[in-house]
Amino acid sequence: MNESVDREVDGLVRLTATRFRIGFSYDGTDFFGWAKQPGLRTVQGELLAALTVIFGEDPDDFGIRVAGRTDAGVHALNQQAHIELTEQQLDRLGRNRTDIQNPKFLADRLNRILSEDLRVHTVTPAAPGFDARFSAIFRRYRYRIADGLAGQNPLESRFTLHVFQTLDTLAMQAAALEVLGLHDFASFCRPRPGSTTIRELREVNVVRNQAAGNVIEIELLADAFCHNMVRSIVGALIAVGKGQATSADIRATLERASRTESYRVVAAKGLTLVEIGYPADNLLASQAELAKNLRSHDELEA
Amino acid sequence: MNESVDREVDGLVRLTATRFRIGFSYDGTDFFGWAKQPGLRTVQGELLAALTVIFGEDPDDFGIRVAGRTDAGVHALNQQAHIELTEQQLDRLGRNRTDIQNPKFLADRLNRILSEDLRVHTVTPAAPGFDARFSAIFRRYRYRIADGLAGQNPLESRFTLHVFQTLDTLAMQAAALEVLGLHDFASFCRPRPGSTTIRELREVNVVRNQAAGNVIEIELLADAFCHNMVRSIVGALIAVGKGQATSADIRATLERASRTESYRVVAAKGLTLVEIGYPADNLLASQAELAKNLRSHDELEA
Numbered sequence: 001m002n003e004s005v006d007r008e009v010d011g012l013v014r015l016t017a018t019r020f021r022i023g024f025s026y027d028g029t030d031f032f033g034w035a036k037q038p039g040l041r042t043v044q045g046e047l048l049a050a051l052t053v054i055f056g057e058d059p060d061d062f063g064i065r066v067a068g069r070t071d072a073g074v075h076a077l078n079q080q081a082h083i084e085l086t087e088q089q090l091d092r093l094g095r096n097r098t099d100i101q102n103p104k105f106l107a108d109r110l111n112r113i114l115s116e117d118l119r120v121h122t123v124t125p126a127a128p129g130f131d132a133r134f135s136a137i138f139r140r141y142r143y144r145i146a147d148g149l150a151g152q153n154p155l156e157s158r159f160t161l162h163v164f165q166t167l168d169t170l171a172m173q174a175a176a177l178e179v180l181g182l183h184d185f186a187s188f189c190r191p192r193p194g195s196t197t198i199r200e201l202r203e204v205n206v207v208r209n210q211a212a213g214n215v216i217e218i219e220l221l222a223d224a225f226c227h228n229m230v231r232s233i234v235g236a237l238i239a240v241g242k243g244q245a246t247s248a249d250i251r252a253t254l255e256r257a258s259r260t261e262s263y264r265v266v267a268a269k270g271l272t273l274v275e276i277g278y279p280a281d282n283l284l285a286s287q288a289e290l291a292k293n294l295r296s297h298d299e300l301e302a
Numbered sequence: 303m304n305e306s307v308d309r310e311v312d313g314l315v316r317l318t319a320t321r322f323r324i325g326f327s328y329d330g331t332d333f334f335g336w337a338k339q340p341g342l343r344t345v346q347g348e349l350l351a352a353l354t355v356i357f358g359e360d361p362d363d364f365g366i367r368v369a370g371r372t373d374a375g376v377h378a379l380n381q382q383a384h385i386e387l388t389e390q391q392l393d394r395l396g397r398n399r400t401d402i403q404n405p406k407f408l409a410d411r412l413n414r415i416l417s418e419d420l421r422v423h424t425v426t427p428a429a430p431g432f433d434a435r436f437s438a439i440f441r442r443y444r445y446r447i448a449d450g451l452a453g454q455n456p457l458e459s460r461f462t463l464h465v466f467q468t469l470d471t472l473a474m475q476a477a478a479l480e481v482l483g484l485h486d487f488a489s490f491c492r493p494r495p496g497s498t499t500i501r502e503l504r505e506v507n508v509v510r511n512q513a514a515g516n517v518i519e520i521e522l523l524a525d526a527f528c529h530n531m532v533r534s535i536v537g538a539l540i541a542v543g544k545g546q547a548t549s550a551d552i553r554a555t556l557e558r559a560s561r562t563e564s565y566r567v568v569a570a571k572g573l574t575l576v577e578i579g580y581p582a583d584n585l586l587a588s589q590a591e592l593a594k595n596l597r598s599h600d601e602l603e604a
Contacts, residue, residue: 112466119454153421154327155460155461164410
C-alpha cells in the first residue's frame with residue numbers, strides 16, 4: 001500500500017497523486033540553504049529543476065516537503081523529503097514506468113541531472129501516513145571542530161570548523177548536560193512570531209574522535225530544533241571549551257529563556273544534519289498530526 | 303645536528319642556511335597543481351607567498367623542493383617539502399627565534415596566512431642529508447571511486463570519482479598484479495625527453511572499503527611515479543572493472559612499453575598522495591645521491 005493523496009493544482013483541479021519518499025545528501029557549501037529562493041542556488045531549487053526535466057513543469061512544486069530545513073552552508077547526510085507524482089507525471093516515464101518501484105531508478109535519473117554536491121540515494125513509494133517533515137520523531141545533527149589538538153585535513157575543511165586553541169572537551173561535555181532535556185530554548189533560538197521554542201534535547205555528546213585525527217564531534221538529537229539552536233548551543237559549548245564560560249553560565253542562559261546574543265552562533269560549515277528518525281509505519285499518520293499542531297509555524301531549523 | 307647548506311643568492315653571495323622539513327596537506331581542487339606558475343593559484347605559489355610574509359622576499363624561492371609534484375586537481379595528505387632559511391631570515395622572528403625548534407610554531411604562523419584548503423602540519427629542522435624529494439624511498443597514492451554499489455557522499459565528492467556502473471573489484475585486483483614489480487612503464491607515462499620510465503611498483507591494492515560506504519580505494523606504492531602513471535593505471539583498471547579489458551590486455555599494454563592512449567587517464571579529483579617514505583637518518587644523503595642520478599630530469603609525477 002502506498003500513500004495516495006489528493007493534490008490541488010492551480011486551486012482548481014484535484015488530481016490523485018502518489019507520494020514518494022526521497023533520501024538524499026548534500027555538501028551545503030555552495031547552496032543558499034534548502035529553501036527555494038529566486039536567483040539563488042538552493043537544494044530545493046536544484047531538486048525541483050531536476051524533477052521538472054523528468055516530469056515537466058509542476059505548478060505546485062511536486063508537493064515537496066523536507067524533514068530538516070537547513071540554513072545556508074549547512075550540510076546533510078540522509079536528509080529526507082517527500083514529493084507527490086500524479087498518474088500523468090508517472091506516465092512520462094513511458095515503458096520504464098514500473099521501474100519506479102526500484103529505489104535506485106529515479107535516484108539515478110536525478111543524479112545524472114544534478115551536480116555532484118547533491119546526491120539522491122533512494123526514491124521509494126511512501127508508506128501510508130508518511131510525511132517527511134511531520135512524521136519525523138527526531139533529528140540528529142553533528143558539529144565538527146578541528147582544534148589545536150586535532151590534525152588538520154584540508155579535504156575535510158569544507159565541513160569542519162577550525163579553531164587554533166585547544167578546547168577542553170570534558171568541560172564542554174559537562175556543560176552540555178545543562179541543556180539536556182525538555183526546556184524552553186528561547187535563549188538559543190532566533191525567535192519567530194507565533195512559534196514555540198520548547199524542545200526536547202535528548203542527546204548531546206562531545207567526543208574527541210581519535211580515528212578521525214582527534215577532531216571534536218558534537219552530536220545533538222532532539223524531536224526538532226528551532227532556528228539556529230544547534231549553532232547557538234555549539235557556540236556556548238566552544239566558549240566553555242576555551243574557558244570563557246562555565247556550566248553555570250550555560251544553565252543561567254538557558255533559564256533566562258530569552259535571546260541574549262551572549263554566545264556566538266558558530267559558522268554553518270561545521271554543521272551536518274546526519275539522521276532523521278521516523279516511527280513504525282502504523283504511527284506515521286498520528287505522529288504527523290501531532291507535530292503539525294505543535295510546529296506548524298516553524299519554518300527554519302538549523 | 304641540523305642540515306646546514308650553502309645557498310647561492312643572485313649568483314653572487316653564498317649564505318649559510320638551515321634546511322627545514324615541512325609536512326603539509328591540501329585539497330587540490332582549487333589549485334593548478336604544485337608547481338608555481340605566473341597568474342595561477344598553485345600550492346608552491348601559496349606556500350612561497352606565505353613564507354614571504356614572514357621572512358621577506360627570497361630571490362631563490364627559499365630553496366623549496368617537494369617530494370611529490372602533484373598535477374592540477376590532485377590532493378595530498380602528508381606531503382613533504384624542504385625549505386632553507388638563512389640566519390638573517392630567522393632573525394626576523396625576533397624574540398620568537400628559538401621557537402622555530404617547536405614543530406607547530408612556524409606551521410601555525412603559516413596556517414594563519416594560508417587558506418583552509420592548504421594546511422601545514424609541522425616545520426622541523428631537517429636531519430643531515432635530508433632532501434624532501436631525493437631522499438624519499440617511496441610514494442603512496444590512493445585513488446577513490448564511488449561506483450554503482452557504493453554510497454554517494456557529496457561531502458566526499460571533491461576527492462572521489464563517481465562512476466554509475468558497478469565495477470568488478472576482483473577482476474581489477476587480478477589485473478593490478480600484472481603491473482606489479484619493476485617494469486618499463488612507458489605505456490602508462492606521459493613521455494618526457496631524457497627521462498626514464500622504469501619504475502618499481504611495489505604495491506597495488508584494489509579494496510572495496512565497507513567502513514567508507516563501499517567506496518573503492520586503489521592504493522599504489524612505488525619508488526616514484528612517472529607523469530600520469532597512477533591515473534593511467536587506474537584508467538586501465540577501471541576498464542577491466544567494467545569488463546571492457548582483461549588482465550591479458552593490461553599485460554600486453556605494459557609489454558608494448560610505449561604510450562598507446564588505449565586507456566583513459568582518469569580525472570585528477572579522485573587522486574590523493576597519501577604518504578612519502580624516507581629511510582633511516584643515516585641513509586638520507588646516500589639515497590638522495592642515488593635518486594638524483596636516476597631521476598634528475600623527471601619533473602612531474604602524479
